[in-house]
Amino acid sequence: MEQLSKTAKIINAKKADNAFENAFVTQHKSMYATKDHLTLLTKKAKVFLLRVFEDVYQKLGQSSIKNMKNNKFTFQLASLNFAVDKKQMLLGFSSDSFPSFNICDYCYEQFDGTSKGSMVIACSHGYHESCFINSLNKKCHYCEKFLNLGVDKNVSSLLTRLSKLGPKSNLVESLEADETNNLES
Numbered sequence: 001m002e003q004l005s006k007t008a009k010i011i012n013a014k015k016a017d018n019a020f021e022n023a024f025v026t027q028h029k030s031m032y033a034t035k036d037h038l039t040l041l042t043k044k045a046k047v048f049l050l051r052v053f054e055d056v057y058q059k060l061g062q063s064s065i066k067n068m069k070n071n072k073f074t075f076q077l078a079s080l081n082f083a084v085d086k087k088q089m090l091l092g093f094s095s096d097s098f099p100s101f102n103i104c105d106y107c108y109e110q111f112d113g114t115s116k117g118s119m120v121i122a123c124s125h126g127y128h129e130s131c132f133i134n135s136l137n138k139k140c141h142y143c144e145k146f147l148n149l150g151v152d153k154n155v156s157s158l159l160t161r162l163s164k165l166g167p168k169s170n171l172v173e174s175l176e177a178d179e180t181n182n183l184e185s
């Protein structure tokens with residue numbers, strides 16, 4: 001009974017103690033909590049994006065192929081001002097025909113300046129709408145060829161490795177070793 005009343009007294013004394021709340025609730029305010037701050041950040045982001053897109057627009061067509069050693073290309077990106085490998089570029093730059101600037105990649109005639117009637121597709125090749133739909137049957141043949149070659153190469157390499165394996169060999173290990181080699185080359 002005495003123990004119980006002691007505990008009750010302690011609980012009663014602790015009732016007014018809001019150390020927990022002070023530590024975890026009132027002191028953890030967000031850095032960007034105010035509305036003014038958010039408005040400011042939104043405006044800053046707008047200015048930043050405007051500058052980026054202005055730069056991209058002004059340097060249209062100025063990107064170049066920087067390096068050509070044993071079929072290895074480096075692309076100098078004008079607006080970002082650094083060079084990247086073709087693996088970091090869109091698919092069209094891995095095909096055997098690089099996307100051209102302002103020219104239809106099928107008939108090689110210039111685009112007339114309006115976006116109507118011409119299109120740049122996801123691989124980064126650009127076509128007249130009529131060339132893409134009627135002549136190419138809605139496929140980019142350069143990129144399709146590149147992907148087909150890649151599939152053929154991988155399949156034949158897999159078949160070669162399978163034919164070399166004896167009955168007790170470990171296929172998974174062999175595949176992993178090959179994967180590592182590919183990444184390094």
Ligand SMILES: [Zn+2]
Pocket residue numbers: 104105106107108109127128131
């Ligand atoms: Zn065309």
Ligand SMILES: [Zn+2]
Pocket residue numbers: 091092095123124125140141142143144
């Ligand atoms: Zn393409």
